Amino acid sequence: MSKVGIIMGSTSDMPVMEKAIDILQGFDIEIEVDIVSAHRTPEKLFDYAKNAHTRGINVIIAGAGGAAHLPGMVASLSPLPVIGVPVKSSNSIDGWDSVLSILQMPGGVPVATVALDGALNAGILAAQIIGSNDSCVLDKVLIYKEGLKQKVIEGAKKVKK
Numbered sequence: 001m002s003k004v005g006i007i008m009g010s011t012s013d014m015p016v017m018e019k020a021i022d023i024l025q026g027f028d029i030e031i032e033v034d035i036v037s038a039h040r041t042p043e044k045l046f047d048y049a050k051n052a053h054t055r056g057i058n059v060i061i062a063g064a065g066g067a068a069h070l071p072g073m074v075a076s077l078s079p080l081p082v083i084g085v086p087v088k089s090s091n092s093i094d095g096w097d098s099v100l101s102i103l104q105m106p107g108g109v110p111v112a113t114v115a116l117d118g119a120l121n122a123g124i125l126a127a128q129i130i131g132s133n134d135s136c137v138l139d140k141v142l143i144y145k146e147g148l149k150q151k152v153i154e155g156a157k158k159v160k161k
């Protein structure tokens with residue numbers, strides 16, 4: 001069974017990262033959640049990134065705020081796809097600090113960066129990556145998309161005059 005590793009730099013990121021956890025649980029995809037900081041727990045980061053693929057993890061979602069080096073460092077050490085979530089932490093420069101430090105990776109070390117606090121999309125993207133090779137998950141993504149469409153159609157009916 002496929003598994004998504006969800007890591008974040010601090011417990012203070014949890015209110016944002018919960019959206020990735022919730023949507024992946026909604027898709028019945030196995031997850032593993034941990035706090036890993038490139039700055040505060042560098043040895044743990046190294047161990048996590050080097051070994052995630054050997055523990056059955058298929059995709060990593062990494063969220064961090066401020067000087068957000070966590071997703072990039074994980075991507076530098078892991079062969080797995082890494083989705084980066086820039087978190088708008090309390091002392092941030094309007095979130096630009098984390099957006100730019102996750103987005104502007106050097107050539108050869110990609111991080112798929114979602115929008116500021118975009119953990120929901122990170123979860124959906126992880127499901128889509130897994131769904132490309134798992135028809136059960138793909139069906140759930142299709143149902144989710146149909147739900148989005150229906151919501152817009154229902155909303156339009158309410159406002160249309």
Ligand SMILES: Nc1c(C(=O)O)ncn1[C@@H]1O[C@H](COP(=O)(O)O)[C@@H](O)[C@H]1O
Nearest residue numbers: 009010012037038039064065069070089
């Ligand atoms: N950006 C990083 C990293 C890292 O990139 O390794 N480790 C923690 N942090 C971020 O620091 C912010 C404030 O953390 P605290 O609330 O713990 O002070 C959080 O958004 C976290 O992701």
